[in-house]
Amino acid sequence: MIYKKTIPVLIGIILLFSQYSISQEKQTTPFRNKPLKWYLNDDNTRWLGLHTYLQLWGRVNQNNPGSTVSGELQNTTTDISLRRFRLAIKGQLTEKLFVYTQVGTNNLNYLSGRETSIKLLDAYAEYSFSEKFTIGGGKSLWNGLSRFSAPSTSNLMIADVPFLALPTVNTTDDLLRNLSIYTKGKIYKVDYRFILSKPFPIENEIEPAEGIAEFANTHADLQYAGYIKYEFLQPESNKYASHRGTYLGKKRVLNIGFGFKYQPDALCSLNGGEEQFHDMNLLAADVFLDVPINGERGTALSAYFGLFQYDFGPNYIRSIGANNPTNGLNPESASFNGKGNSYPVIGTGTSVLYQMGYLLGGIGKNRDKGKLQPYARIQYSDFDRLDDPMISYDIGINYFLNGHLSKFTLNAQSRPVFFDMGNTIEKGDRKWMFVLQYQFRIQ
Template sequence: MKKNLVYFCILCCLIPLQNFSQGSADYTGGLKVKLNEEGTKYFRILSWAQFWAQYNEDVPDDVSTTNFSIRRARVLMYSQISKDFLILTHFGLNSLNANNQSPTGLGESSQLFFHDVYLQYSLGADHAIGGGLHYWNGISRLNNQGTLNLLTLDNNRQSWATIGLSDQFARHIGIFFKGSFGKLQYRVSVNEAITNNLQDQAVPEAGGSPIYAGRRLLGSKDAGKNFAGYFEYQFLDQESNFLPYKVGSYLGTKKVFSLGAGFFYHSDGSVSAEADGLLTGEDVAIFAVDAFYDTPLGDNGSALTAYATYQNNNYGDNYTLGQTYETGSMVYGHVGYVIPNTDKKLKFQPYTSLSLRTIDRIDDNATTFGLGANMYMNGHNSKLTLEYKNTKYGDGDAIGLITLQAMIYL
């Protein structure tokens, strides 16, 4: 065990010596190919990859404490031949590791798949309508978070509250509206709920807790659609809503303060069984309020990023699936500080995060504390993140996890 920890520490020291730097400090986003002289007709391609090395001491005796994986590998392309329409395509893989790789890349486990494929039509200068497999989600900023510019190592898992239950990896097939009224931005959608979700083989026990299987067990007429929305008022600099992916940290390049509120509603999304076996639908309702603040601090390169949210989850009476989807409530927040530095490329950003959850099923709480640091070699385009996370669930023992991430975004 000690030998594996030594190996992990050596790896943490060696990786920063490699030259991961790509692009420049004035990067504007991917490869843009202009199709006319004015640049109004174009397509743009973005690519990013995140490699993880993890140390986890809380494993069985025959399992390695140090493991490697590709957390994400993605390619995103969007194009416009007119300001009135846009098409976006986003594909890639997640969490590729030694246990789910295929010898020929054609195994049963999903590797490359579409994350987004949607069409969008302009409804004037400030509004648009679109349809397809999309990420214009409700609930909170974190449920709309992009993975290119996270403050923490990864998103707070419970904030992505419907992954695999009603959607395909946080994306629904449906119709969305998005836009702004002055400083008020909005996104709302009507979507199909997926049939074959994380509980596609489960059946509710008589008198037991519900399962998320409304469309499969009750039919698409009553349980086939869900509704979502997120609204935020931006007091200072205005953030772009051209794409759905919310920024995690601006590193002091903008001064942003926003207050938001959002929801997700799926009628008869969950199903419970009475003592006589009769199936009954239970509505799934999730809502949240949040606040985001990002600002430079003086002229020395320092900056502050802060975020906080309250989220209430109702998946049905005493619903639980693992330690991720549970009826109850959550308070989450994180804070990051960019250390003063005159170097425009090299920046250091220590951060901390805290999640407090109440869980109805176990009548107890769960607490997750995170402490980490980002080293930016060229903004979010080339960075290293080292994070320690500690989770205590109910009356169980606290579990610690150390993760080192190397990321490049082009």
């Protein structure tokens, strides 16, 4: 089996890099975990800051049936890629005014060509009247619906984002970003955000079919979203839009949240050959727990449970293959999943997302470094269009050289493969994807 050959190689690479990191740490002054900030006044209330990070992938993927590279069938692909790169400049220009800009790129792999495209991701400003009420606007990650609908991709516990929580990624938004205005605030233990945005046009519009909804450009109504959470233990910062995946035992967090995303007439299907428009009506509820277990040993528990009720219109479904390692599909042998590592992740129906991880105690005098965190995640979706439930899962482990600033993640993902049988879409075998990720971050 492919994973029996792959896993020892990946583990060997981890050990090689970790030994190098430890040796360098002994020879040089340790990297200080201080943000890069330049203060603009004497009392340090006004400042400019910078952060950057990258995520490098080494991967082996069992491709879906019919996947091709340059027209040739390829059952397995091994590649190296840049999953994400970010560079941000932010500033507290007055006691009330905060600005944030960020550029970056995603999914730079061997199929991307030789010209790297760095794009503007975020550019927004906000004015804070008080802790209870702030208003902002621009292009930003401020999203509603659920905790991980605005994920902090450099502070995740799992190797990659849960795409179930990103229902409009690169359809009506741009890498989760929208041109929008938003309000946010904290009232007692309630943290809230509400967003009004103008959706981007659908770039790869799919013609609607009989009884099958697809996103349409015909109507361009505003999109409404919101997320409210109740913080039972320590409050989380809402300075930035994104939510962390784990605090590594540095905070005691227990939240319960509710959210929505709505756009009228966002999708279209055919009913007796006539166009019929459908509202996008998405609801979610979730619980997030991240608490230290043994303060002396530095152990911690992280867990998340999310319930998602999605209504995109009849039989809508979407397959996603992040950082896809193939670029073509042979229609004669193709599955319903699509090419490469794609599989049905989002659709009309009910889904459950659960993840849990346990941070083990460190070794030696400095127990904040060299720590391990095994984890698991499962998605169970009952999509209207599929005859069988969609169940995917990830298992993996983080090795923290210096918290989220320098870490390795070894992740194995199992996905189902579905086949269109004409009148039914049925589940067949499963495929695996193995990823070794290294993340470096300057905060």
